[in-house]
Every structure is written in structure tokens, then in C-alpha cells.
Amino acid sequence: MGKIIKIGLLGSGTVGSGVIRVLEMNRPQITERVGTPIEIKTVLVRDVKKPRPQLGCVKLTDKIEDILDDPEIDVVVELMGGIHPAREYMLRAMEAGKSVVTANKDVVAQFGKDMFAMAEKKDVDFRFEASVGGGIPIITPLKQCLTANRITEILGIVNGTTNYMLTKMTECGADYDTVLKEAQAKGYAEANPSADVDGLDAARKAAILASLAFNTRVQLEDVSVEGITKITPDDIEYAKDLGYVIKLLAVGKDSDENGVDVRVHPVFLPKTHPLASVNGVFNA
Ligand SMILES: NC(=O)c1ccc[n+]([C@@H]2O[C@H](COP(=O)([O-])OP(=O)(O)OC[C@H]3O[C@@H](n4cnc5c(N)ncnc54)[C@H](OP(=O)(O)O)[C@@H]3O)[C@@H](O)[C@H]2O)c1
Structure with missing residues (x-):
């Protein structure tokens, strides 16, 4: 078992709270498949006073620096939505050497080029499977499995x-x-x-x-x-x-x-x- 992978979650709305629920519900299966536990360390929200029983004892913050400056956090999962400040936060996270996962089609559609360039520059992952088709795996098949085809x-x-x-x-x-x-x-x-x-x-x-x-x-x-x-x-x-x-x-x-x-x-x-x-x- 390797070191625990720690996540900084940006947003705990419809999708963010679903991610928290799935990671908790399927913890044993996910740990076995990944080979190491995954833990949400800190969650960024707008309103830290809003009751969020699903978060348990996870740290809640309204300061992005609590996530970007935390060397323990390996992966930033962006589920805030909108362009600003989501785009800047994702770029800064990759700049800080963290991989980014997002469901944000607005940023990917408009600023995907900047995101891919930063990921390449910093040698981190930028993943956006959830930005199109929700639960349908389509991005990875297009990028990997189907690369030998000419899609018309x-x-x-x-x-x-x-x-x-x-x-x-x-x-x-x-x-x-x-x-x-x-x-x-x-x-x-x-x-x-x-x-x-x-x-x-x-x-x-x-x-x-x-x-x-x-x-x-x-x-x-x-x-x-x-x-x-x-x-x-x-x-x-x-x-x-x-x-x-x-x-x-x-x-x-x-x-x-x-x-x-x-x-x-x-x-x-x-x-x-x-x-x-x-x-x-x-x-x-
Ligand atoms: N909903 C869907 O069915 C669905 C499906 C596929 C993809 N998506 C994508 O997933 C992303 C999230 O959607 P959602 O429906 O979960 O959104 P949502 O319910 O509106 O939740 C947004 C969350 O982000 C936080 N947030 C927003 N702006 C912030 C800021 N400036 N600083 C700090 N926290 C901020 C909010 O904090 P507070 O809780 O304090 O307000 C909230 O927790 C979007 O990109 C959306 O397009 C959504």
C-alpha cells in the first residue's frame, strides 16, 4: 500500500457532495483498485457556515491558499463551475505541481488549450472525463482507445x-x-x-x-x-x-x-x- 493520495476539493454542491459520497461508499473497492487509499483533506466552498453534514470532519475553507499551498495535497478536484475563478485556481494548482480533475465544460471548451499546456509544462495530469456525458466514458476512449481510427x-x-x-x-x-x-x-x-x-x-x-x-x-x-x-x-x-x-x-x-x-x-x-x-x- 502506497502513501495516501490527498485531495483538495473545490466545491461541495451537487457534484462535489456526490464525489464525497462515492469515495466514502466505495472506499474499500477504490482503495483496492488504486492500490492506496484516497482521502479528501480540504474542501473549498463560498460559505463555510452552511451546514454540510455529508462532510463529517473534513476541513472546510473559503481560502484557496489552504489547498494550493498545502504540500500534502496531490490532486485538486474542481467542481465549482463557471469560468472565474475556477480557471485560475486550476492553473495555479497545476503550477504548484498538483494534478487536476474537473467536470467544468465551460473552462475545458474555452480554455482547454491553456490547461493542457500547463499540465504538460508541469508534468501533471489534467482530467476532464466528467465534463461531457457525466457517467459515460467518452473522453478517455476518444483520447486513447480509438486513436487508431479516423473518426468522421x-x-x-x-x-x-x-x-x-x-x-x-x-x-x-x-x-x-x-x-x-x-x-x-x-x-x-x-x-x-x-x-x-x-x-x-x-x-x-x-x-x-x-x-x-x-x-x-x-x-x-x-x-x-x-x-x-x-x-x-x-x-x-x-x-x-x-x-x-x-x-x-x-x-x-x-x-x-x-x-x-x-x-x-x-x-x-x-x-x-x-x-x-x-x-x-x-x-x-
Ligand atoms: N449538476 C450536474 O448534474 C452536473 C453534471 C455534470 C457536470 N457538472 C459540472 O460540475 C460542476 C459543479 O456543478 P454543481 O451542479 O455541483 O454546482 P453547484 O451545486 O452550484 O455547486 C458549486 C459548489 O462550488 C462552490 N463554489 C462556487 N463558486 C465558488 C467560489 N468562487 N469560491 C469557493 N467555492 C465556490 C459552492 O460553494 P457554496 O456551497 O458555499 O455555495 C458549491 O459548493 C460544474 O462545472 C458543472 O457544469 C454538473
Whole structure:
């Protein structure tokens, strides 16, 4: 058994508290697979006074230096979200010789280049599997397992909120405003749902996937984006009548004739297509 790997966790919200729970729940299996225990040493949050029973006796702080200046911390896991100050904190962590793991698609899509450069310069790892597709292993397969292939097309449902809303509109014939309110009540959609319903969240993920699949740099502004706000119950009915379902897809193509083309928009998908039966908040 090697030395304990100590983690500095940035953020203890939906995903951060899930990480704490999984590390605790699967402790024996994780220790056996890694060959050494993994321990969360310090957690950075905005409000240290908020009750957080899931943290037990883990140290809580609102000062990033408590993590960046701690030589015992090997890995920084960034789960705060947003660009600032997450981007700066991750760069500083790598500068300090710590590997970084993040679920932050905003930073990876916009500033991935800086992150990879810093990781290479400091010879540390920068991992972002959770930034696209949540529980679907897709980043590592694209970077490693599939490297001998020329990938010409990627196609995916990469936003759970909009997939849930379109599923409800299809199953119940409900209109856009009704399903949005329901998605907000269930905590799937934010109070300001723009990032999801306007397709920007999916576009960031499409940019990340296309960059890896086509071995190039696709930025958010290179992605043609249309969300689901204009979809009406009539559209859903027409699709049904013609044998289709409407899905918000991320589509990337790389061809010799047209180069790289990346887009996010609602499509009529034949009911027999494998992605047509992916419903609710699921990605695929
Ligand atoms: N939620 C999902 O289903 C999901 C799925 C995949 C990926 N992601 C990504 O995972 C990341 C985290 O998402 P989330 O839903 O867990 O977010 P969240 O619930 O809003 O939690 C954010 C956490 O970060 C802390 N935080 C935010 N800004 C901070 C700052 N400036 N200084 C210190 N602490 C700060 C907050 O502290 P307080 O608790 O004190 O407010 C909170 O604990 C995002 O990048 C998101 O895109 C989320």
C-alpha cells in the first residue's frame, strides 16, 4: 500500500457532495483498485457556515491558499463551475505541481488549450472525463482507445435537461412552458435555463468532443447552435405522424470536402434510430 493520495476539493454542491459520497461508499473497492487509499483533506466552498453534514470532519475553507499551498495535497478536484475563478485556481494548482480533475465544460471548451499546456509544462495530469456525458466514458476512449481510427462523425444527446423536456413534450403532449416549469421544479433546469434550452451547454460539450474526435481545436463560437425554445406541440405531433421523434443532438462531421462542421440543433430522428429511445435526463 502506497502513501495516501490527498485531495483538495473545490466545491461541495451537487457534484462535489456526490464525489464525497462515492469515495466514502466505495472506499474499500477504490482503495483496492488504486492500490492506496484516497482521502479528501480540504474542501473549498463560498460559505463555510452552511451546514454540510455529508462532510463529517473534513476541513472546510473559503481560502484557496489552504489547498494550493498545502504540500500534502496531490490532486485538486474542481467542481465549482463557471469560468472565474475556477480557471485560475486550476492553473495555479497545476503550477504548484498538483494534478487536476474537473467536470467544468465551460473552462475545458474555452480554455482547454491553456490547461493542457500547463499540465504538460508541469508534468501533471489534467482530467476532464466528467465534463461531457457525466457517467459515460467518452473522453478517455476518444483520447486513447480509438486513436487508431479516423473518426468522421459524432452524434449524441449531451444535455439531460432538454432531453427530459422533449421527452415530456412527446409523451404527454405538454407545451414548452409547462415542461420547463416541471423541469425547474424537479431541479433539472436552472432558474435561468438559457444555457440548457438555448443549446449552449450542449454546444460546449460538442466543441470538446469534436476537438478530440477530429484532432483539432473547435471553440464554442465555431459551433452552430439552435436550442429547443421554438419547439411546439404541433412540431412534436408532425414528427410522430411521420415516424420521427424530435431530439436535440450534438452533431460533428469531418470530411475531406467540407472540413469540420459542428452543430447543435433539434432534429427529426427516425423512431428506429438508437438515440430515439434515449429518454428523460439520460445522455447517449
Ligand atoms: N449538476 C450536474 O448534474 C452536473 C453534471 C455534470 C457536470 N457538472 C459540472 O460540475 C460542476 C459543479 O456543478 P454543481 O451542479 O455541483 O454546482 P453547484 O451545486 O452550484 O455547486 C458549486 C459548489 O462550488 C462552490 N463554489 C462556487 N463558486 C465558488 C467560489 N468562487 N469560491 C469557493 N467555492 C465556490 C459552492 O460553494 P457554496 O456551497 O458555499 O455555495 C458549491 O459548493 C460544474 O462545472 C458543472 O457544469 C454538473
